[in-house]
Amino acid sequence: MNHMGLRERKKQRTRRALASAALRLFAERGYEETTIADIAAAADVSPRTFFSYFPSKEDVVFAEVDERLAEVRESLGQRSPDETPLESIRRIVLEIIEAIATAAGEYGAVQVQLIFERPSLQARALKRMNDTEQEVVDRLTELCPEIDEIDAVVISGATVGGMKSVITHCRAHGYDPAATRKAVDRALAIVERGLGSVPALTRPVSS
Amino acid sequence: MNHMGLRERKKQRTRRALASAALRLFAERGYEETTIADIAAAADVSPRTFFSYFPSKEDVVFAEVDERLAEVRESLGQRSPDETPLESIRRIVLEIIEAIATAAGEYGAVQVQLIFERPSLQARALKRMNDTEQEVVDRLTELCPEIDEIDAVVISGATVGGMKSVITHCRAHGYDPAATRKAVDRALAIVERGLGSVPALTRPVSS
DNA sequence: CCAATATATACACTTAATGCGACTTTGCAG
DNA sequence: CTGCAAAGTCGCATTAAGTGTATATATTGG
Structure with a gap:
């Protein structure tokens, strides 16, 4: 091969x-x-x-990301036999986010900086997130054939969206790896248990 | 004025x-x-x-959306006095999504079609979503000053992400307004109650 | 070594986008 | 009303991204 x-x-x-x-x-x-x-x-x-x-000057910035993303797409197919779908989703999204957001190689830092400061590059990064999200929908429906179409779309959108935001926030504010991991765990917890599980939201207004 | x-x-x-x-x-x-x-x-x-x-040829496609978005940003400040934060979030996100995703005016259909078929326009639309999401974070922390920063980011990201995906899916598949509204309600329910509330995800695998 | 095919290059061309200086219109103070 | 400053418009020149095409060169398989 x-x-x-x-x-x-x-x-x-x-x-x-x-x-x-x-x-x-x-x-x-x-x-x-x-x-x-x-x-x-x-x-x-x-x-x-x-x-x-x-295809464009902008795309060269994502050369490495795209390579990684292609690999991830391959490995996405096989799942551990005794995972629950919820666990599979978590694993899949984490793999994708890591592939997209983790800067590697000699020029990782350069890529991140460029994407943060060029709006057009940021837009393209978001597009990649979005495209990959569709992949998540496909895997999810493949994993639970009986799941409702809308449910699958929402689950993917909310999970990828939440992870994207938390990772971006951590990068933008210079969190160290430990703090980032903690934030990601917290994000997963909120997404899995729902906004209703966040006390600050259900408490009566504090004014 | x-x-x-x-x-x-x-x-x-x-x-x-x-x-x-x-x-x-x-x-x-x-x-x-x-x-x-x-x-x-x-x-x-x-x-x-x-x-x-x-600033560019692409931006002219979003002229109307940007106008609406500017209006929404204004009206985002005032909240009904007896809303819970959870209800505020829901209202805010729905207003934003409607402003972005609802095509209005004479050329609404054209805009949507262009954005769907031109990847670069799609990227810019996603960027607008993303920028507006930051607005949601600001409102949310303003609404609940005691909320954790990460929590606010995750809540905004997941909610906007979920809504974005469901609306896009509905548009792409030609849902009528009634079906779209139903899908949006379902999406909100999942985001608020968590992925754990979706039976298909927690049931043991069906193979 | 040959033929088929894929890739690299040179060249010409379109058009988006920007900078600049000249000119025109509008707002406003006297 | 008048003239002045600011804002806006325009024409012109320029840069650079991206595309089509024809030609040359290199790789593969026989």
């Missing part, structure tokens, strides 16, 4: 070269200040070739 | 002219096939002027 010919390997190398050249230049000079021509030159290909690897 | 001088009124007229010209042309010829020059010509302004009203 993994017997990629020379052709495939070369493609992958070029892709990597483009991605890391791009991230490096973005870090050095800034995003707007780096042109496709610069990236292509740094990766030793023609500018035109850039677009046969990435 | 609403004593706009001639200048302001003229600006608003031009803005409207640009927006409706754009939407009309998008409907007639398609999005890509319509240039800024076309839009400007149809609105009788110079192409350069377009960009002093909208």
